[in-house]
Amino acid sequence: MDIEALLASGQVVGYQLNELSLTGVTLDGVDFSTSQLSQCRFSQCTFRACRFNELVLQSSVWLDCVFEQCQFNNSQFIEVELSNNRWLDCQLDASVWQQVTANNLQLARCQGEAASWVECQFEQLQVSDCELPQSIWENCALLSSGWTGTTLTGADFQACLLNNSCFERSPAQGLTLTECTLDDLVVSDANWANLRCYCFSPQQNLRFDTVDLNSANFADTDLTACTFSACLFEATNFMAATLLNCQLTKCQAANVTWLNARLSSCDLSKNLLTQNIWLGSRLEQVSFQGSDLFESDFQHATFVECNFSRAHTLNTLFEDWQP
Numbered sequence: 498m499d500i501e502a503l504l505a506s507g508q509v510v511g512y513q514l515n516e517l518s519l520t521g522v523t524l525d526g527v528d529f530s531t532s533q534l535s536q537c538r539f540s541q542c543t544f545r546a547c548r549f550n551e552l553v554l555q556s557s558v559w560l561d562c563v564f565e566q567c568q569f570n571n572s573q574f575i576e577v578e579l580s581n582n583r584w585l586d587c588q589l590d591a592s593v594w595q596q597v598t599a600n601n602l603q604l605a606r607c608q609g610e611a612a613s614w615v616e617c618q619f620e621q622l623q624v625s626d627c628e629l630p631q632s633i634w635e636n637c638a639l640l641s642s643g644w645t646g647t648t649l650t651g652a653d654f655q656a657c658l659l660n661n662s663c664f665e666r667s668p669a670q671g672l673t674l675t676e677c678t679l680d681d682l683v684v685s686d687a688n689w690a691n692l693r694c695y696c697f698s699p700q701q702n703l704r705f706d707t708v709d710l711n712s713a714n715f716a717d718t719d720l721t722a723c724t725f726s727a728c729l730f731e732a733t734n735f736m737a738a739t740l741l742n743c744q745l746t747k748c749q750a751a752n753v754t755w756l757n758a759r760l761s762s763c764d765l766s767k768n769l770l771t772q773n774i775w776l777g778s779r780l781e782q783v784s785f786q787g788s789d790l791f792e793s794d795f796q797h798a799t800f801v802e803c804n805f806s807r808a809h810t811l812n813t814l815f816e817d818w819q820p
Contacts, residue, residue: 510532518537519540528548530548530551535554543562549569550568562582566585572589574595580601581600589607590609592609593613594613599619599620602623603624604627607627619638622639624642626646629648635657636655636656639657639662648668648669654672654675656676657678660678661680666687674693675693678698680703703723705725706728707727712732715733716737719739721742725745731751732752733753740759743763752772752773757776759779760783761782764783764784766787770785782801792814793813796814
């Protein structure tokens with residue numbers, strides 16, 4: 498088979514190509530759709546407006562490649578290695594990435610609705626200005642990944658490592674985090690309303706700055722040294738959660754549920770905490786100094802060395818509390 502002539506024709510649809518090796522090649526508008534590529538190697542190649550729809554790529558390596566305005570809709574990547582790749586303005590809708598290893602992968606302005614990443618290992622992943630709603634990330638290592646201006650509405654992260662990752666201006670309403678490791682995670686300037694956090698192992702040093710967490714669920718979580726600054730917590734659920742050395746600063750947290758929660762050495766000073774429910778909670782060395790506790794319910798709560806100085810307690814219920 499004359500590979501050069503085939504590529505020059507722009508039509509590589511439905512082919513099965515094994516052990517193909519290309520270096521320093523630029524391809525414009527080539528259609529690889531429905532083809533199967535196995536044990537291929539691409540190095541320092543540029544792909545512009547190429548179509549890889551319904552492609553199956555297996556046991557292959559792409560090094561120092563650039564993809565511009567390419568389509569990978571409904572494609573499959575299986576045991577693929579990517580190193581120093583840049584994917585710009587690409588379409589990844591419903592694509593499946595399985596056991597992909599990537600170092601220094603950059604995704605910019607890509608569309609990937611309902612795409613799936615399964616058992617992938619990414620180092621230095623950078624995602625910027627992408628649309629990845631309803632995407633699924635399962636058993637992936639995403640350590641120190643960066644997400645900027647990327648939409649993750651309805652996305653689902655399952656058993657992923659997100660330590661030291663940063664989400665900036667990345668809306669993710671309805672995001673689900675299940676059994677993930679989140680230590681040193683930073684989220685800023687984002688709408689994460691209706692977040693579902695089912696990460697029940699201890700998490701530490703999480704930081705949320707100016708994040709909408711309305712109706713989020715943190716029930717049964719174990720948080721240490723976490724900070725929430727200027728966040729929205731309307732109707733958020735912390736039922737049976739454990740918080741140690743955590744801080745809320747300038748947060749709007751009305752109608753929050755803290756039923757049977759355990760807080761120790763936490764600073765909740767100068768927040769709006771109106772109509773919160775603290776029934777059955779244990780509060781040890783917690784400061785509510787200067788906070789608005791209007792119509793909050795602390796009945797059957799246990800207090801140990803807590804600070805309520807200058808707190809607003811109009812219609813706040815303290816009956817049956819235990820000093």
